[in-house]
Amino acid sequence: MPALFLLAFLAIPLTALGRQIISPGTAGYLLEPLPWRVAGLAAAQALVSTALALAIGLPMANVLTRYRFWGRRWALALATVPFVLPTVVVALAFRALLGGSLGSGFAIVVLAHAYLNLAVVVRIVGARWITIDPRMELTARSLGAGPWTAFRTVTLSALRPAIASAAAIVFVFSFTSLGVVLLIGDSSTRTLESLVLRQTSILLDFQAAAVSAAIQALVVGSVLVWAARQRALQRGGSARPMRLIRPRGRSRWAVGVVATAAALIVLAPVLALVWASLRSSSGWTLAWWSGLFGPNTIDAGSTRIGSPLSAMARSLIFALATGLVAAVVGGLAAVSVLTGRIGRAFAIATALPLGISAATLGLGTLLAYGRPPLDLRATGLLVPIAHALIAVPLVVAVATPTLRATDPRLVTVAANLGARPTRAWWTGYGPAMRTVMVAAGGLACAVSLGEFGAASFLARADGPTVPLVIARLLGRPGEASFGVAAALAVVLVIMTTTLVAAVDRGGRRT
Amino acid sequence: MKRIPARFAVILSASALALAACSSDSATEPETEATTDGPVTVQLLTHDSFALSEDVIAEFEDTSGIDIELVSGGDAGSMVAGAILAAGAPTADVMFGVDNTLITRALDEGVFEPYTSPEAESLRPDLADQTFDGLVTPIDFGDVCINIDDTWFEAEGIAPPTTLDDLADPTYSGLLVVQDPGTSSPGLAFLLSTVARYGDEWPDYWQRLKDNDVAVAGSWSDAYYGDFTFGGGGDRPIVVSYATSPPAEIVYAEGEPPETVSTSSMDDGCYRQIEYAGILAGSDNVAAAQQVVDWLLSVPVQEDIPLNMFVFPARADIPLPEVFIEFAGQVDDPEQLPADYVAENVEGLLTEWGSVMGR
Numbered sequence: 001m002p003a004l005f006l007l008a009f010l011a012i013p014l015t016a017l018g019r020q021i022i023s024p025g026t027a028g029y030l031l032e033p034l035p036w037r038v039a040g041l042a043a044a045q046a047l048v049s050t051a052l053a054l055a056i057g058l059p060m061a062n063v064l065t066r067y068r069f070w071g072r073r074w075a076l077a078l079a080t081v082p083f084v085l086p087t088v089v090v091a092l093a094f095r096a097l098l099g100g101s102l103g104s105g106f107a108i109v110v111l112a113h114a115y116l117n118l119a120v121v122v123r124i125v126g127a128r129w130i131t132i133d134p135r136m137e138l139t140a141r142s143l144g145a146g147p148w149t150a151f152r153t154v155t156l157s158a159l160r161p162a163i164a165s166a167a168a169i170v171f172v173f174s175f176t177s178l179g180v181v182l183l184i185g186d187s188s189t190r191t192l193e194s195l196v197l198r199q200t201s202i203l204l205d206f207q208a209a210a211v212s213a214a215i216q217a218l219v220v221g222s223v224l225v226w227a228a229r230q231r232a233l234q235r236g237g238s239a240r241p242m243r244l245i246r247p248r249g250r251s252r253w254a255v256g257v258v259a260t261a262a263a264l265i266v267l268a269p270v271l272a273l274v275w276a277s278l279r280s281s282s283g284w285t286l287a288w289w290s291g292l293f294g295p296n297t298i299d300a301g302s303t304r305i306g307s308p309l310s311a312m313a314r315s316l317i318f319a320l321a322t323g324l325v326a327a328v329v330g331g332l333a334a335v336s337v338l339t340g341r342i343g344r345a346f347a348i349a350t351a352l353p354l355g356i357s358a359a360t361l362g363l364g365t366l367l368a369y370g371r372p373p374l375d376l377r378a379t380g381l382l383v384p385i386a387h388a389l390i391a392v393p394l395v396v397a398v399a400t401p402t403l404r405a406t407d408p409r410l411v412t413v414a415a416n417l418g419a420r421p422t423r424a425w426w427t428g429y430g431p432a433m434r435t436v437m438v439a440a441g442g443l444a445c446a447v448s449l450g451e452f453g454a455a456s457f458l459a460r461a462d463g464p465t466v467p468l469v470i471a472r473l474l475g476r477p478g479e480a481s482f483g484v485a486a487a488l489a490v491v492l493v494i495m496t497t498t499l500v501a502a503v504d505r506g507g508r509r510t
Numbered sequence: 511m512k513r514i515p516a517r518f519a520v521i522l523s524a525s526a527l528a529l530a531a532c533s534s535d536s537a538t539e540p541e542t543e544a545t546t547d548g549p550v551t552v553q554l555l556t557h558d559s560f561a562l563s564e565d566v567i568a569e570f571e572d573t574s575g576i577d578i579e580l581v582s583g584g585d586a587g588s589m590v591a592g593a594i595l596a597a598g599a600p601t602a603d604v605m606f607g608v609d610n611t612l613i614t615r616a617l618d619e620g621v622f623e624p625y626t627s628p629e630a631e632s633l634r635p636d637l638a639d640q641t642f643d644g645l646v647t648p649i650d651f652g653d654v655c656i657n658i659d660d661t662w663f664e665a666e667g668i669a670p671p672t673t674l675d676d677l678a679d680p681t682y683s684g685l686l687v688v689q690d691p692g693t694s695s696p697g698l699a700f701l702l703s704t705v706a707r708y709g710d711e712w713p714d715y716w717q718r719l720k721d722n723d724v725a726v727a728g729s730w731s732d733a734y735y736g737d738f739t740f741g742g743g744g745d746r747p748i749v750v751s752y753a754t755s756p757p758a759e760i761v762y763a764e765g766e767p768p769e770t771v772s773t774s775s776m777d778d779g780c781y782r783q784i785e786y787a788g789i790l791a792g793s794d795n796v797a798a799a800q801q802v803v804d805w806l807l808s809v810p811v812q813e814d815i816p817l818n819m820f821v822f823p824a825r826a827d828i829p830l831p832e833v834f835i836e837f838a839g840q841v842d843d844p845e846q847l848p849a850d851y852v853a854e855n856v857e858g859l860l861t862e863w864g865s866v867m868g869r
Contacts, residue, residue: 478762
């Protein structure tokens with residue numbers, strides 16, 4: 001079934017696009033130096049972004065997923081927030097926070113990428129970390145290992161596949177970044193994605209764009225293969241979530257400091273948004289919030305923006321649909337990884353959408369399903385489908401390390417004790433499945449809530465999602481435009497936090 | 511796949527069914543199916559800045575029996591790219607919003623089916639011949655202009671700039687922010703206006719701007735809300751924007767519209783963007799599509815355009831709204847380049863701009 005899904009919504013659109021574009025002369029564009037130079041720049045930028053995201057994200061993952069403290073669940077949901085903020089909002093928030101001190105360019109782009117991708121590190125590594133028995137490290141200590149050695153040999157080695165997964169995804173996201181690069185980047189932070197956009201929508205040079213897109217897909221593919229190899233190293237261990245640790249003594253301090261720092265890092269841009277949503281040139285105001293919810297909503301009676309309320313409802317439905325589809329398709333793909341070589345190759349294929357630009361995917365989907373004989377646009381299905389395509393690789397990345405860590409002998413044991421195959425499989429993998437599917441589903445919902453590029457191609461003009469409405473508001477002058485956009489961005493943050501927290505809670509109860 | 515147990519598969523197919531059920535729910539909405547005896551549906555492909563009043567659309571649908579389905583193509587460039595890739599088997603019946611920097615490629619690729627609207631009689635004289643042999647119809651135009659924060663200049667006691675040359679004057683050093691022409695539509699329009707003004711000398715002009723510490727933003731939003739002193743908390747009082755940005759400030763102000771606005775549009779060095787509508791070749795609904803093009807150029811829509819899209823109507827006989835008359839830049843002599851010149855040279859211009867600016 002995941003194979004069919006990929007075939008229908010990835011392979012067919014790309015073929016439709018390829019048929020239009022590729023000609024014998026296309027290969028000649030490979031000799032052009034420009035795309036290769038841009039690829040080099042993007043790789044350097046993405047490496048630094050990834051290192052920074054890991055440096056901030058790993059301590060956060062440790063504290064948020066392993067320790068018991070007041071507000072932990074909300075903190076975990078909050079950590080997902082940066083991931084869903086529309087890039088234009090993040091860019092403006094960062095500029096507001098850091099002022100002119102950093103300006104445009106490498107430093108601020110790398111910071112923004114690390115911020116946006118914190119959730120990837122926290123969720124993927126956290127989902128694995130929670131299953132590592134802290135007593136193993138204690139055992140190592142009691143056998144004479146120093147704290148660092150114990151951490152390195154026990155915890156870090158168990159985490160390595162998950163860290164590789166997360167790093168690969170952060171790298172890919174930074175390497176293919178578009179919004180941040182367009183908004184606050186300069187010549188040192190160009191990406192192939194921004195080159196594709198220029199080649200398709202300004203120069204209308206589709207062959208050159210196809211070559212740039214192919215180079216990008218190649219780099220992304222190599223990184224994903226590398227990550228899959230790292231994951232394959234995973235052996236043994238338990239996949240059951242451990243009890244949360246109640247911090248004591250010195251670790252109490254450490255947990256407090258990390259949790260506070262995490263909250264500050266995540267919240268600062270959000271607070272800047274809240275502030276912007278309450279300010280006007282004449283001081284404090286609630287006008288922007290009443291412009292969102294009041295009877296005279298901004299632009300009432302015009303197709304300009306669309307009702308913010310209906311956009312919220314629409315985004316919510318899209319997000320839930322995406323979460324469901326991505327969890328099912330991604331979960332099956334993750335399970336198929338366990339089944340050997342073909343399965344692994346297939347899992348890598350599910351990750352391909354990560355390397356394909358939103359413009360490419362959007363245009364391809366449009367050609368395949370946006371005109372007779374098959375016009376799916378009016379059904380409203382195209383947006384959740386595109387979002388699920390983008391989210392499936394994340395689901396696979398979250399699920400695989402944990403599933404692989406599950407001891408397959410559990411299934412054999414259950415079978416030997418007389419369980420039928422289904423029952424035996426579920427006994428072995430069920431608990432782990434449930435944990436990771438919930439974590440992954442939450443992440444997929446978050447992806448859908450914040451996604452902009454594909455939605456701008458595939459949403460109906462009179463049915464925009466929340467990020468589209470925010471972008472439309474920010475695309476024109478006027479205090480009200482900016483104020484209402486800021487208020488709506490705050491709403492998006494609240495929606496995400498609530499949705500993700502609810503999914504987490506639901507997951508824990510089952 | 512072999513190892514997926516049956517019970518799991520049952521859960522999956524159940525959820526797939528649930529999904530399918532959701533989809534068929536939404537598919538049964540009335541507007542999706544155009545049958546021969548019911549009203550005809552015309553799909554109108556637009557970019558994401560398109561807007562009209564809902565009652566103007568409803569009135570047309572009531573009187574003509576044509577349902578309009580708005581189809582979003584992303585930003586203007588992406589929309590045109592999509593139309594070119596689907597040339598001959600289009601994703602809609604009518605496309606609105608292709609402008610004079612992008613149109614040549616669309617014409618070359620045979621995207622449009624010829625149609626001359628009877629309403630074209632009423633076009634402004636300067637737009638009457640802009641139909642590219644009857645393939646498209648001008649619907650509106652807008653001018654990309656330098657915008658100035660007058661309050662800032664008043665407070666500083668400096669006279670604001672009035673010409674393109676002024677912008678390179680040391681008096682205005684560090685005060686201008688423009689957009690990257692490779693990623694922003696107004697940014698490209700401003701580059702084209704300098705090319706139209708200075709001819710082959712345009713790289714020298716940009717060198718002077720660079721020496722004068724011009725800032726380059728990635729997008730209009732970032733320049734206007736990030737760098738411009740008026741829009742947000744920026745520190746540059748001169749920005750590339752639109753002639754209609756000052757009236758938009760009035761319309762989208764807090765509460766009661768203020769009597770005056772503190773920004774103005776500089777009349778020199780504006781670049782004119784004309785937006786066209788055309789019937790997409792291969793449409794099954796040509797007759798209805800023609801009615802939609804007529805409607806776009808009819809008085810009700812043309813009167814509705816200024817305050818919805820903040821551009822000027824293409825018809826000559828439309829009175830402008832009060833805020834436009836008072837606060838919009840009135841550009842009598844905009845800079846323009848021939849559409850085919852732009853199509854041929856834009857890549858080279860962008861490359862040269864990049865090497866001058868070190869980007």
